[in-house]
Each structure stands twice: as C-alpha cells, then as structure tokens.
Amino acid sequence: MTAPAHTDTVVKSTTCYECDANCLFDVTIDASGRAIKVEGLPNCPRGQLQLERQYHPDRLLYPLKRVGVKGSGEFERISWEEALDTITAALQKTKAQYGAPTVGFFAGYTKEARPQLQRLAHAFGSPNYLTESGCCFSATMVAEKLTYGYKLKTTSTVESPKTQCVLVWSTNATGSIPPFENHHLASRKKGRKMIVVDPRRTETAELADIHLQIRPGTDGALALGFHHLIFANGWQDQAFLDEWANGLDAFRDYIQEFPPARVAAICGISEADLRAAVEMFATTSPAQIAMSPTSTVQHSNGFQNHRAMILLSAVTGNIDREGGNRFFNDKVLPKPIELFDVCKNELPPRIGDEVFPIWTKYWPAAQSMLMPDCILEGKPQPLKALLAMGINTAMWANSKRMERALGELEFFAVSDFFHNPATLQADIVLPAATSLERTALIAYPGCAYQGEVKYRHQALPPRGEAKPDGQIFLELGVKLGMAEQFWHGNLAASWEEMGEGLPPDIRKEAWENPAGVTVYSPVIEELVEMGFLDADRQWRINGFRTATGKIEFDSVELKAHGYDGLPTYREPAESPLSTPELLADYPLVLTSGGRQKFFTHSQQHNIPAMLAHDPYPRVQIHPDDAAARGIAEGDAVEIRSRRGAVTFRAAVTDMMKPGVVHCFHGWNEANINELTDDTQLDPISGFPPFKSLLCQVTRIQENV
Numbered sequence: 175m176t177a178p179a180h181t182d183t184v185v186k187s188t189t190c191y192e193c194d195a196n197c198l199f200d201v202t203i204d205a206s207g208r209a210i211k212v213e214g215l216p217n218c219p220r221g222q223l224q225l226e227r228q229y230h231p232d233r234l235l236y237p238l239k240r241v242g243v244k245g246s247g248e249f250e251r252i253s254w255e256e257a258l259d260t261i262t263a264a265l266q267k268t269k270a271q272y273g274a275p276t277v278g279f280f281a282g283y284t285k286e287a288r289p290q291l292q293r294l295a296h297a298f299g300s301p302n303y304l305t306e307s308g309c310c311f312s313a314t315m316v317a318e319k320l321t322y323g324y325k326l327k328t329t330s331t332v333e334s335p336k337t338q339c340v341l342v343w344s345t346n347a348t349g350s351i352p353p354f355e356n357h358h359l360a361s362r363k364k365g366r367k368m369i370v371v372d373p374r375r376t377e378t379a380e381l382a383d384i385h386l387q388i389r390p391g392t393d394g395a396l397a398l399g400f401h402h403l404i405f406a407n408g409w410q411d412q413a414f415l416d417e418w419a420n421g422l423d424a425f426r427d428y429i430q431e432f433p434p435a436r437v438a439a440i441c442g443i444s445e446a447d448l449r450a451a452v453e454m455f456a457t458t459s460p461a462q463i464a465m466s467p468t469s470t471v472q473h474s475n476g477f478q479n480h481r482a483m484i485l486l487s488a489v490t491g492n493i494d495r496e497g498g499n500r501f502f503n504d505k506v507l508p509k510p511i512e513l514f515d516v517c518k519n520e521l522p523p524r525i526g527d528e529v530f531p532i533w534t535k536y537w538p539a540a541q542s543m544l545m546p547d548c549i550l551e552g553k554p555q556p557l558k559a560l561l562a563m564g565i566n567t568a569m570w571a572n573s574k575r576m577e578r579a580l581g582e583l584e585f586f587a588v589s590d591f592f593h594n595p596a597t598l599q600a601d602i603v604l605p606a607a608t609s610l611e612r613t614a615l616i617a618y619p620g621c622a623y624q625g626e627v628k629y630r631h632q633a634l635p636p637r638g639e640a641k642p643d644g645q646i647f648l649e650l651g652v653k654l655g656m657a658e659q660f661w662h663g664n665l666a667a668s669w670e671e672m673g674e675g676l677p678p679d680i681r682k683e684a685w686e687n688p689a690g691v692t693v694y695s696p697v698i699e700e701l702v703e704m705g706f707l708d709a710d711r712q713w714r715i716n717g718f719r720t721a722t723g724k725i726e727f728d729s730v731e732l733k734a735h736g737y738d739g740l741p742t743y744r745e746p747a748e749s750p751l752s753t754p755e756l757l758a759d760y761p762l763v764l765t766s767g768g769r770q771k772f773f774t775h776s777q778q779h780n781i782p783a784m785l786a787h788d789p790y791p792r793v794q795i796h797p798d799d800a801a802a803r804g805i806a807e808g809d810a811v812e813i814r815s816r817r818g819a820v821t822f823r824a825a826v827t828d829m830m831k832p833g834v835v836h837c838f839h840g841w842n843e844a845n846i847n848e849l850t851d852d853t854q855l856d857p858i859s860g861f862p863p864f865k866s867l868l869c870q871v872t873r874i875q876e877n878v
C-alpha cells in the first residue's frame with residue numbers, strides 16, 4: 175500500500191481513553207478513514223500504541239451468541255437486533271421470575287458510559303449497579319468523608335510550591351500517574367523533603383530522604399506509631415485539635431499501645447528510621463501526604479489503616495492547607511442522569527447495604543465484591559442475570575470462584591473490545607466501540623479547586639459493527655419500553671442533557687474545544703468573600719461535615735454500626751503474626767498490582783509491541799529469598815497460596831523487602847488473582863486483601 179498523499183489526510187484533535195486520564199492528542203486519518211498516526215501524547219506507551227489496539231486482529235467486531243458450552247469459546251455472529259432482543263427478553267424474564275434486583279449491571283475500569291448504565295439499572299428497577307470501585311479507591315474516599323466530612327486530595331496531580339515535606343504513602347507515579355517520569359513526585363524538588371512508605375524500593379522510594387520499607391498491610395500500625403511519637407514529643411497542633419477533634423482522649427490513650435520499638439517490629443523497619451521520619455514529617459511545615467487509591471486499603475484491615483494515616487494531617491495542622499492536604503471540592507458538575515435518587519428513595523437495598531452499610535451510605539453503588547456470594551450462595555441477596563460493560567475475572571480476588579459464579583448465572587451479557595476469561599462465560603458478547611470511535615462528556619475531577627470538562631467528538635467510524643457502550647444501554651432502555659427516558663436511543667442527546675448542568679459558556683467551550691475547559695470550585699470565591707485570601711481551610715467557615723461537626727478520631731458513626739470508632743490496628747487476616755500456623759507452607763508475604771505505564775490492568779497485554787517492553791508475568795523477589803530457593807533471574811517459578819498455584823517468571827531484585835514478594839497483575843495466562851482471597855474482605859469497605867497475603871515460591875524444573 176502506498177502512503178496517501180499529504181492532502182488526503184486529516185488531523186483531528188481528540189482525547190485518549192486507554193486509561194481515564196483523558197490526555198489530549200492529535201490523530202491523523204488517511205483518505206480511507208484509517209487512523210495512521212497519533213501525536214502529542216505524554217510519554218505513555220498505552221496512548222502511543224493505541225492504534226495497535228484499534229486495529230488489532232482479535233478485536234470483537236460483531237455481536238456474538240454463545241453456541242458451545244460455557245467457557246468453550248464457541249460463539250456465532252448474530253445481528254444487533256437479535257442480540258438486543260435476546261438481552262431484553264432475558265432481563266424481562268428474570269425480572270418477572272425473581273424480581274428486578276436480581277439483575278446486576280456492572281461496569282469495569284471503564285468510566286465513560288457509566289451514567290447511562292446506572293440509569294438503565296435504576297429505570298429497570300434494580301438497585302444493583304456495581305463497579306470496579308468495589309475494590310478501587312472508594313474506601314479511601316469513604317474513610318476521608320467519614321473522618322473529615324470531605325474527600326481529601328489523594329494522589330496529587332497538582333504540585334503546591336509551598337509543600338516543604340512530602341510523605342508518599344505508597345504511590346509510584348512513574349508507573350501510575352501521567353505524565354509518569356515527569357510527574358512532580360517522580361523527581362527531587364529543591365527544598366522539599368521526601369519520605370516514602372513502600373515495601374518496594376520503587377523509583378519514587380529511590381528519591382526519598384527516608385524510605386520506610388514496611389511489611390505489606392501494616393500501614394495502620396505505622397501510622398499509629400507516627401501519632402505516638404508526635405504526641406510524645408509535643409509536635410501536635412494542640413490549639414487546632416482542642417477546637418476541632420472529636421474523641422481525642424480515647425485516641426491518645428490508644429496510641430500508647432504503639433511505641434516505636436513495637437511498631438518497628440510489626441512493620442519490619444528500623445526504629446531509628448521510624449523516629450527520623452516522624453520528626454521530619456511533623457516538624458517540617460507544611461507537609462503533605464501523597465496517597466494511593468489502593469495500597470492502604472486493599473487489605474482485610476484497610477479502612478482503618480487509611481483512617482490512621484489521614485489523621486496525621488490533622489494532628490500536624492496540615493489539613494486543608496496550601497502545601498498540605500487540601501479538601502477536594504466539587505467544581506461545576508454535569509446534570510446527573512443516573513437516577514440514583516430513585517435508587518435511594520424507591521428501590522430495595524443495594525447489594526452491600528446488609529453488610530457494608532457505611533460504605534454503601536457514602537458510595538453510590540452496590541458492593542461488587544459480593545457478586546460471587548450473591549450468585550453462588552444467594553447472599554446477601556440473589557443475583558441471577560448480569561449485564562456488564564468490560565469485566566475480566568482475572569482482576570477479581572479468587573478469580574476462579576468468580577469465573578464459576580459467572581458460569582452459574584442464568585443469563586450473562588457483556589460488552590468488550592476483546593474476549594477474556596469472563597466473556598467466555600457469557601451468553602451474548604457485544605463489540606464495544608473504542609474511544610476513537612465514540613463521543614463522551616468527561617468531567618475530570620482534577621485537583622482540589624480546579625477540574626476539567628471535555629467533550630470528545632467521534633474521530634473514526636466504528637470498526638465492524640462495534641457500538642459505543644452508552645449507545646447500547648440507550649437502545650436497551652428503548653427496547654425495555656422506556657424510549658422517552660432513554661432519549662429514543664440518541665446518545666448525543668444524553669450527553670447534551672448532562673451538559674445542561676454546566677454553565678452555558680463552559681458547555682459551549684467544552685463542545686467546541688477538544689482541549690476542554692478548566693473549571694473552578696465556587697468555594698474559592700466564597701472564601702475570598704469571607705476575607706480569607708489564602709483560599710483554604712474551609713473548616714473556618716463550614717466546620718467539618720461529619721456526624722459531630724469535628725474531625726472524627728473516635729467516629730460516632732462507626733460505633734453506631736458496631737465497628738471500632740478509633741482507627742484500630744488489626745493484623746492482616748493472613749500474615750506471619752496472625753496465622754503463624756501457615757508459615758511452614760507459606761513463608762513469604764505476597765503483595766500484588768504495582769502499576770506500570772505499559773498496561774491498564776488486564777488491557778494491552780495482547781499488543782506485541784507492548785510485550786517488547788515487558789514480555790512476561792513477573793514476580794519480584796529479593797536475592798536472599800531467591801537464593802534460598804535456588805531461583806535465578808528469569809526462572810519459571812510456581813507461586814502457591816492457600817487458594818491455588820500459578821506460574822510466573824522470577825525478577826530477582828533487591829528493590830523488594832526480604833520476605834515479601836510482589837506479583838504484577840493483569841495477565842490472563844498467569845493470573846495472580848487465582849491466589850488472592852475473596853473471603854477476608856475488609857469489614858467496613860468490603861475491599862479484598864490483594865496486597866497482604868501469604869505464599870510460597872518454588873523453582874520449576876524446566877526441560878532444556
């Protein structure tokens with residue numbers, strides 16, 4: 175094929191959705207309508223190689239119905255008409271037989287069409303709209319709202335020049351936050367001290383003045399150890415606490431149990447490092463904690479771990495202060511179309527209301543981590559049918575059980591770009607349009623006071639018969655007899671209705687300018703009007719929006735639900751200290767899921783050019799642990815937990831803490847989640863312990 179003449183090409187400005195950062199870029203399209211080049215993206219292989227996914231030979235291009243047994247992979251092409259009619263009939267039948275709540279509506283990592291999917295769930299009469307947030311991020315937000323009445327800005331995307339000390343509580347921007355190596359946490363800043371907590375000596379930890387290389391899942395003990403030393407040395411902001419802390423006396427009593435020697439022993443760090451880190455953090459002002467959506471909370475004790483950590487901002491007077499940890503503010507928001515009010519006021523309880531009432535109170539969805547129980551055991555409520563937008567069992571704790579659960583559903587339909595272990599269990603598989611092929615209104619939350627609104631126009635026609643997810647959900651709404659409520663199937667009209675929530679000038683600009691509009695939270699003006707020219711410390715005018723109006727050191731709301739009100743530390747449910755009887759068989763601590771810029775979870779592992787960067791599913795193991803097992807770099811190794819065994823390749827590296835191994839996640843063929851646990855969920859959030867388990871690693875003798 176000859177390259178088309180320059181004049182035959184067009185360049186369109188659009189936004190990337192290989193992950194939800196929505197980076198702006200230009201795509202060049204040739205005369206035949208094929209995208210041939212992408213430009214202007216950050217140094218991100220997923221964005222740069224997106225055309226390899228766009229034109230991947232394995233992409234799902236037509237609706238399919240399963241013709242073989244579940245899991246066989248035998249499917250037959252059908253028309254959209256047949257696919258949507260089949261789904262409509264199955265949903266109606268399930269509703270008639272068992273009730274609408276037994277139909278679940280699930281969204282994986284992908285976010286754009288969630289409003290339309292959630293609307294479909296609630297309009298259909300099911301409260302059970304579920305998402306990947308059942309194991310991601312939400313627990314941090316709920317912990318923050320419960321403790322402060324506000325969400326804190328967690329992984330800082332915007333740097334404050336005032337921050338004198340940053341305590342990076344396990345996030346490694348080089349792999350997880352664009353622009354990666356150009357992110358402000360990925361370099362030393364003049365005059366900014368840096369402490370990093372992480373079981374691995376990551377690129378970020380390499381930069382630190384002090385690296386606290388803790389045993390996974392001991393974050394709560396470490397944070398309480400910080401509090402102990404802060405109060406013991408009188409470094410707390412007592413005047414602020416006198417006015418704004420609820421339950422401080424009980425908290426001060428409790429932290430007496432966490433003297434440095436004990437904390438150092440629990441966490442596996444040196445007492446001297448602990449003392450030095452606490453002094454640096456507490457006596458350098460303003461100090462900020464940069465947090466992760468996963469590392470403190472993906473544990474059986476994660477919610478309280480996270481609370482213990484965020485309270486460090488309050489005791490040091492760094493809360494909602496420039497250079498410290500700001501509150502997150504709503505900017506201008508699109509009009510909600512999710513019908514969540516209908517769900518709350520008119521529909522029966524969501525999955526999770528029964529067992530995780532705090533989490534469901536603060537998070538507007540059902541708790542998806544209970545799906546296997548709901549399907550296999552009918553508890554806490556039965557689930558009989560599922561419509562999913564992007565689901566991969568390889569991402570679920572104890573994946574094989576989740577796979578079995580999907581196989582037991584009476585009906586299961588899913589949209590995706592590719593087959594994966596979950597789609598093979600489906601009755602109907604629908605081809606999803608990629609971001610290049612679909613429109614979307616994106617309200618990107620951004621930092622505390624500043625966010626972005628963008629509208630993506632369609633850059634390319636869909637390949638084959640792929641359809642935007644949102645379009646699919648509207649068409650199903652129409653087929654289910656709700657044409658009026660589902661814009662008669664017009665996706666653009668649904669975005670326009672959402673856009674009605676925006677001031678007209680912002681809406682116009684967002685629709686016309688692919689770069690979008692930067693929007694600000696009204697709270698800035700409010701503070702300025704009140705004479706607070708530094709525009710922070712909102713609590714001066716609003717207090718803390720908690721049950722007591724103060725910062726909840728000893729939460730009345732948690733106590734009312736029978737939980738500990740204090741951020742109590744408990745050992746991970748499976749750990750060298752809590753289950754010593756397992757150590758003979760499973761002597762190593764297992765953590766998983768550190769991000770790399772090559773992959774979005776289970777995605778992009780089918781792109782050959784990407785595999786050139788990272789060809790194998792790897793387990794990172796310390797040289798001493800490897801040597802003791804006769805394991806060398808690149809060896810095939812079996813990793814075994816109480817749940818099963820999986821083969822990985824050894825990456826022998828002294829970045830690991832001795833006694834701890836880390837597996838990358840997202841590989842269908844070497845799935846770490848076959849080894850993770852779906853029974854010991856955090857009692858408050860329902861999050862699974864992806865990051866603190868026990869395992870053994872052994873070398874596999876390979877035939878040469």
Ligand SMILES: Nc1nc2c(c(=O)[nH]1)N[C@H]1C(S)=C(S)[C@@H](COP(=O)(O)OP(=O)(O)OC[C@H]3O[C@@H](n4cnc5c(=O)[nH]c(N)nc54)[C@H](O)[C@@H]3O)O[C@H]1N2
Pocket residue numbers: 193283310311329343344345346347349350351371372373374376389390391392393465466467468469470765766767768769770771772773774775836865866
């Ligand atoms: N390229 C890319 N970027 C992504 C994603 C992706 O798939 N690919 N996923 C996105 C999503 S959905 C999420 S939720 C975020 C996740 O974002 P983060 O959670 O910030 O992920 P990482 O940057 O990998 O940092 C997590 C760190 O936690 C450490 N860790 C492991 N166990 C423990 C523990 O018990 N305690 C502590 N304190 N640390 C521990 C790991 O060693 C790792 O370095 O990333 C987002 N960004």
Ligand SMILES: Nc1nc2c(c(=O)[nH]1)N[C@H]1C(S)=C(S)[C@@H](COP(=O)(O)OP(=O)(O)OC[C@H]3O[C@@H](n4cnc5c(=O)[nH]c(N)nc54)[C@H](O)[C@@H]3O)O[C@H]1N2
Pocket residue numbers: 281282283284306309310311468563564565566569570571589590591592594606607643766767768774775776777839846847850864
């Ligand atoms: N062991 C371990 N497991 C983890 C984690 C960990 O750290 N360790 N992290 C957890 C976290 S934080 C998260 S967020 C989850 C993520 O887990 P998932 O939500 O499962 O993430 P993905 O693999 O990115 O996406 C799932 C499927 O969605 C499809 N998909 C992507 N975009 C679209 C789209 O626009 N439309 C449709 N229809 N389909 C699409 C993909 O092709 C893929 O098959 O994993 C969790 N699992």
Ligand code: SF4
Pocket residue numbers: 190191192193194195196197215216218219220221222352
């Ligand atoms: S960070 Fe990478 S994958 Fe995510 S939107 Fe930007 S370019 Fe795309």
Ligand SMILES: [Mo]
Pocket residue numbers: 309310311467
């Ligand atoms: Mo996540």
